[in-house]
Amino acid sequence: xxxxxxxxxxxxxxxxxxxxxxxxxxxxGGGQPEAHDPDGLIHGVRWCGADEIESLxxxxxxxxxxxxxxxxxxxxxxxxxxxxxxxxxVRDRIPELMATKGQxxxxxxxxxxxxxxxxxxxxxxxxxxxxxSEGSIAELADLLDVVDALAQCLGHTxxxxxxxxxxxxxxxxxxxxxxxxxxxxxxxxxxGAAEG
Numbered sequence: 001x002x003x004x005x006x007x008x009x010x011x012x013x014x015x016x017x018x019x020x021x022x023x024x025x026x027x028x029g030g031g032q033p034e035a036h037d038p039d040g041l042i043h044g045v046r047w048c049g050a051d052e053i054e055s056l057x058x059x060x061x062x063x064x065x066x067x068x069x070x071x072x073x074x075x076x077x078x079x080x081x082x083x084x085x086x087x088x089x090v091r092d093r094i095p096e097l098m099a100t101k102g103q104x105x106x107x108x109x110x111x112x113x114x115x116x117x118x119x120x121x122x123x124x125x126x127x128x129x130x131x132x133s134e135g136s137i138a139e140l141a142d143l144l145d146v147v148d149a150l151a152q153c154l155g156h157t158x159x160x161x162x163x164x165x166x167x168x169x170x171x172x173x174x175x176x177x178x179x180x181x182x183x184x185x186x187x188x189x190x191x192g193a194a195e196g
């Protein structure tokens with residue numbers, strides 16, 4: 001069963017023929033895969049695992065890269081937070097640094113439809129690393145950088161963030177005094193709950 005269209009591109013083949021490529025998310029309901037192929041251009045149809053995709057021959061290499069990126073992104077989302085595995089955002093110079101060290105890796109670029117999901121996942125990852133490191137300055141720097149990237153992705157400037165912070169400080173104060181909420185009555189629905 002087809003759930004949704006994931007990707008569509010158009011172009012011209014090496015022979016100059018126009019084409020349209022549509023990729024869909026599907027759920028296997030049973031039976032054998034088959035395709036309607038009036039032009040006789042499909043070489044075969046079968047379900048394959050993510051581990052097989054790198055060994056398949058794609059007409060366009062970028063389609064294979066796109067598909068591998070989607071699978072890695074889905075694996076990251078299912079884990080709930082990033083890790084040292086594929087599918088997560090990394091700093092801009094990581095490809096260059098890994099190449100310099102001779103570490104093999106594949107990289108891609110986030111597309112508009114992957115935003116802001118990827119930087120949001122990175123915020124979760126970096127926040128968890130701040131907690132795990134008990135506030136390491138390096139991890140705090142990573143968290144600030146990825147929050148800045150997320151803000152830019154959402155169309156906010158550094159000035160917008162500073163204005164919002166200043167308003168929060170003015171109206172609710174900061175966190176410098178170490179005040180802890182020990183107990184609170186249920187909030188009136190008309191007033192809403194206090195925020196942190």
